Amino acid sequence: MGPVAKSMDVQDWGLLVFLSILWGATFFWAGVAVKELPPLTVVLIRVGLAALALLPLLFWAGHRLPRSLSGWVPFLGMGLLNNVLPFGFIFAGQTQIGVGLSAIINSMTPLFTVLVMAGFGEERLTRFRLIGVLMGVGGVGVLNGGGAALQGGQILGIALCMAGAMSYGFAALWARRRLANVPPLKSATCQLMCSTAILLPVVTLIDRPWTLAMPSDGVLYAMVALAVLGTALAYLVFFRILASAGPSNVMLVTLLIPVTAILLGWALLDEAVTARDLIGAGVIGLGLLFIDGRIPSRLGGVRRARS
Secondary structure, eight states: OOOOOOOOOHHHHHHHHHHHHHHHHHHHHHHHHTTTSOHHHHHHHHHHHHHHHHHHHHHHTTOOOOOSHHHHHHHHHHHIIIIIHHHHHHHHHTTTSOHHHHHHHHTTHHHHHHHHHHHTTSSOOOHHHHHHHHHHHHHHHHHTTTOOOOOTTHHHHHHHHHHHHHHHHHHHHHHHHHSTTSOHHHHHHHHHHHHHHHHHHHHHHHTOGGGSOOOOHHHHHHHHHHHIIIIIIHHHHHHHHHHHHOHHHHTTHHHHHHHHHHHHHHHHSOOOOOHHHHHHHHHHHHHHHHHHTHHHHHHHHHHHHHO
């Protein structure tokens, strides 16, 4: 039986909400970019620019890059599991299924993470924690209208997107075992450098970037925002939460992203918030309270008071 997952304090929850805003906004920036650039090229530019943005900060903070191949292995594994594989699976899956269904599947990342961590003995799979994750996934399903009936190639699309979500779960396990004592800035920078190195030959062979037309100013601005805010800054926050609250908790961000996306649309784009949105957000919030341990502790207190 593994150890119980770490609890989250107010600062951790604040960082998790901030991370959900950063990653929620990436859907908009990426949506702008892929109108003129191939998806894999967008991913390469995203991780490459983010790595360049973080390198000066890495050296300024006094950190050094690994000097041996064995020193790069932890970051190479993280880049593969946390960027290259999930991005590839999800992009391929989205050729078969819609955005709404892929968002629901992506929200299953905390469930896969909890199962992977429990399966490898890293964290205990408690009843209330599993209930909370399932409630969160259900809440995201409500936000997306419950999905639509499956057709033909959608089964393959679903399987690919689920593989992407599972890859994130294994990334959390890898980070727990191989990056636990590495400073967040070094983890983020070296992971992005490895992701860039893996993707560069792939994009060169598939997309042949030198043959593409020069993108518009709007796409260039979107790519800078995607790299600097949605990737470089986001990964600093991600690894900070990972260090303080653990891998299962940091992956809860995928449950919050749909909620923050709706709130951003309401605040910035004047989009209407429906009753379904409020119900879905409420179910997600209730699930998070189960995962956080507040509701189980209250229920335990009530039982003790009655006995």
